[in-house]
Amino acid sequence: MTGVLGQPPPPAWFDTARPFPRHLRVHDLVSAAADRVPDRPALVTDHGVAYTHRDLDRAAGRTAAHLRDRGVGRGAYVGLLSGHHPEAVRGLLGVLRAGAAYVPVDPRWPLDRIGRALRQVDCACVLADVRHLRTAFELADLVPTLRDIVVLDGPPTAVDRAIAPEAVEDLWDTVAARDDLGAAAGFNLRAGAPTFTGRDIDAYRDHVVALADALVDRRSRVLEIGCGAGLILRALAGRVSEYVGVDPSSVAIGRNQEWARQAGAPVTLRVGFAHELATLVTGAFDLVILASTAQFLPGPRYLQQVLRECGRMLTPGGRVLVADVIDPSSGDDPGLLRLPTRFFRDLRGPGLGAARVLRRTGSALPAPLAERYDVLLGAAPRDDAGHGAERVGTIPEDTSGHGAERLDITTVDGDAVVPAAATHCTAEDPAYCIFTSGSTGDPKGVLVPHRAVVNLIDWVNREFGVTPDDRLLFVTSFAFDLSVYDMFGVLAAGASVRLVGDRELADPDHLVDLLQTEEITFWDSAPAAMAYLLSATAGRTPGGEPALRRVFLSGDWIPLGMPAEIRRHFPRAEVVALGGATEATVWSNYYRVGAVDPSWPSIPYGRPMQNARYHVRDGSLRPCPVGTAGDLYIAGECVALGYAGDPALTGRRFIRDPYDPDGATMYRTGDRARWLPDGNLQFLGRADHQVKVRGYRIELGDVESALSRHPAVTEAVTVVAGRASGADLVAFYTCRSDPVAPEDLRRHAARTLPSYMVPAAFVRLDALPVTDNGKVDRAALLRSAADGRPRRAGTGSR
Known part of the structure; x- marks a missing residue:
């Protein structure tokens, strides 16, 4: 037999063909395990069994039903923004059962990078845990297609933080007692934040006052929510008929009352919170101001309620000015409330009208104030005698996000269940899209079909004898493709996944304790994570016989001494080195590490796994002889579909496999390698940057x-x-x-x-x-x- 290019076929060891259930989808395997071992633990935490296989299967079905009701189905991409806990795994299974593909993003990424990744797949729905719910909400402007956030482990109201009234009062009383007016107004209080000079603070005040002054005259009645030290109040109070201020700090209110008494200004002040407006003030207002107030509120739902109450208090033609809003994409303090402009565009309520977002383009304000924006809400300005007429035309209106769908925050409820068999997708559809680094500055989204994942799971579980008695310690990020097997492969075997909280994952001593005291049999990570774990064994005398019997290492060079160090502390552990690429479905080659010759340049790369074919070729795509270095290509069932939204890059990296009669593709890895005489590959590093x-x-x-x-x-x-x-x-x-x-x-x-x-x-x-x-x-x-x-x-x- 002769290959398509006229070259002889690969050696005998290259034949890796093996049958597997290629028509099944990932969630079919997990659901089948639930039928086989319904009462076995599936997901385990510090608190015990979070889900049995039966319970997880049903919960995933309910999640799928909820997503279907939200319009998620075949062809959709659902983001995941979550830490390590059982509900995230349940959510991903729900995505697959709904027929969609999941897109994991690492919460530690900058918001801009998360947004760029989700934009590439036109993401319409994100699953988020409570801890990262605020971050998901902040994506609204960066991902215009986003219309749904599904909370995994709490109610939709969890986007707001709880209010502790006494603590808030004490905080702002302390701030308001400062002698310096700028400090009393909240400037220069945060350690590590930019320092504002007196001129900077004056420029901020003048900017807000100019916006407000364009909307009022001597007949106007003004309400300021969160008047604080009176920075805006003292500049505007003498220009209107009455100025009403509300603030939770009695110290701030007292100081402003004293100022108003001495100045003879028409000021009325009340101590209280924004949500108490209806009981604190009466009458109608021509202008309501929230200046640098929104950023300190508990959350968007709280602000939404406050603004709706403000709308009911407006005179006909009255306006609400929300000044100094933090744009999430600016990177400004994530501890404060950062609001995408879509929050205001989605806002509905009597008197509020349409939002006008005012960007501070060309302003003289210092960073980060220059990166913030202002918003006007309310009906169109009146024409009579200029009362209420706007004079802010020099500040450009932001038109980004126009036409975006309304963003809803929901949680899974109801008893409807989508059975695994009822999923409207095929084994050829993408199961997930995982992003890797891209040379253009944008991350690359690798689309991997169910079929390739099923082949991987089938191979690992058969080759290494994974059974329901196994338990894997889950230590990788959802955005790292090792997590694919760690979740679905382990669950498909009827085994259990031991989840550890994000904080505990950063504690190697805690992980060592778990491995030495619990029945954890399986570890899977990059060598760096194992080195981190082994660092905690220094000074410890290996004792007993931990249950760990299988250690997978992949993703980087394995230090030659690491396998022996692992076996010193975990005597029963077999060490397996694996390789491949995200574009080839996690792993596509392996090497069982026995005795390591210290003269080796590295641990051998190993042999191709089932249904994976490796090519080592020269620059003309001719096969390289054994022992000769060449460019490495991966072919077979493991190859991904390509890159999301980038057909040109897909065409360059996924090329026709000359040894496949059906014209399937092979992946150009960019790695250098050579065949060794025993049929193993030796990895030689990258050919590019x-x-x-x-x-x-x-x-x-x-x-x-x-x-x-x-x-x-x-x-x-x-x-x-x-x-x-x-x-x-x-x-x-x-x-x-x-x-x-x-x-x-x-x-x-x-x-x-x-x-x-x-x-x-x-x-x-x-x-x-x-x-x-x-x-x-x-x-x-x-x-x-x-x-x-x-x-x-x-x-x-x-």
Whole structure:
């Protein structure tokens, strides 16, 4: 037999074909396990069994029914924004059973990156836990297609934080007692926040007063909610017929009353909270002001109720001015209430009319105030004698988000269940879309079909004998593709998943304790996470015989001494090295690690798994002889469908497999490898600028693109210093005449890149070194990063 390209076929070890249930979908496997072992634990936490297999199956069916009612079905993509707890797993199973695909995003990513990922799949629905519900809400402007947020572990009202009246009163009493008016108004109180000068504070006051002054005259009656130290009140009170102020701080109200008495201003003041307006004030108002108040309120639902009450208090033609609103995409303090403009555009209520969002384009305000916005609510201004006429035309109106659907926050309720068999999708449809680093600065969404995941699960569970007696300690992010098997593969075997809270996951001592005291049999992670775990065993004398009998390591180089160290503490554990790519469904090759020869350059990459075919080819796509290095391609059932919304990149990376008679695709990995005489592969590293750092795949171009967007940076290049679990990104950059300090560039990078992509060191150079052909000399930069002495450098940060 001769291959399509006229080359001889691969050697005998290349034949990996094996039957598997290719017509089934991922949730079919999980549901079948629930039929086999209904009462076995499925999801386990510190508090015991959260779900048996039967209970999980039914809960997933109810979630699917709720999603179907919200319009989620085949062809839809549902985001996941959640920490590690059982409801997240239940939610993902519900997504699959509804016929949709899930899109996990890491809550630690910057909001902008989360938004870019979900935009690529036109995401209409996000599942969120209570802890990250506020973040999901903040995505409304960044993902215009988003119309539903489903709360996994609480009611929709959980988007608001609970009010502690006495604590709020005490806080603002303390603030209002400050001698400095700016500090009493709330400026310069947060550690690490930008410091505002007296001129900055005056500019903010003048900006708000100008907006309000354009809407009132001597006959106007004004209400300010959260009048605080009186910054706006003292500027406006003498220009209207009556100025009414409400604030929870009796100290603030007392100081403003004294000022009003001395100034003879027509001011009426009340101590109370915004939600108590109806009992605190009476009459109709021409203008209601909330200046820097919304950001301190408990949440959007609370503000919605307050604004609706304000609308009922307006005179005909009256307006509500919500000033100094924090835009979530600005990156400003996430501890404050940040509001997407869609919140105001969705707002409905008597007197409120349509929202007009006023961007502070071209303002003289300092950052971050210049990145905030203002909103006018209410009917169109009146024409009579200019009363209420707007004079704010120089401030542009934001038109982004117009036409977006209303955003609803719901939770799963009702008893309707969608059976697994009733799911309207096929094994060829995508089960999930996981995002990896992209060289253009945008993350790449890899679309993986059910069929490929079913093949993976079938292989792992048969090859390694996973049974209902197994229990896996789930330590990976939902946005990391190892989680795919950790959830669905383990559940399909009728085994159980041991979930650990996000805080406990960061404690290696706690994880070691779990492995030594609980019946946990399975560990799966990148080598860096295992190194982190082993760090907690220092000084501990191995004792007893922990249940751990299977350790999977993948995603990066495995230190040669790690397998022996694992077996020293967990004597029963078999160590398995696995490899592959997100584009090839988690893993597609493996190597059972026995004795390690210290002279090896690395742990062998291993052999292809069932229904996966590996090609090592030269630049003309000819097969490389055994022992000769070449470019690595992956083919077979494991290959993904491509990249979401990027047919051009899909066409470049997913090419025709010359050995498949049906014309299936193979994935161009960008890796270098060679066949060894025993049929194993040896991995030789990347052929391009894509790297692995602590298990995360990173396009250096993605990092460099983010750094270059800083206005002071002219060029940026990143290299990887060190190897295996000790590798770090180091950024070298040049600047214009106004240089940026390394720490400032680090903060800039952190606004758009996830933490694992932010370089560990930043080195500013006068010029980047170049090779004889004029290209950046990355080898010189790598040597500089390795020895810690920047070459031709200006300043550095290590």
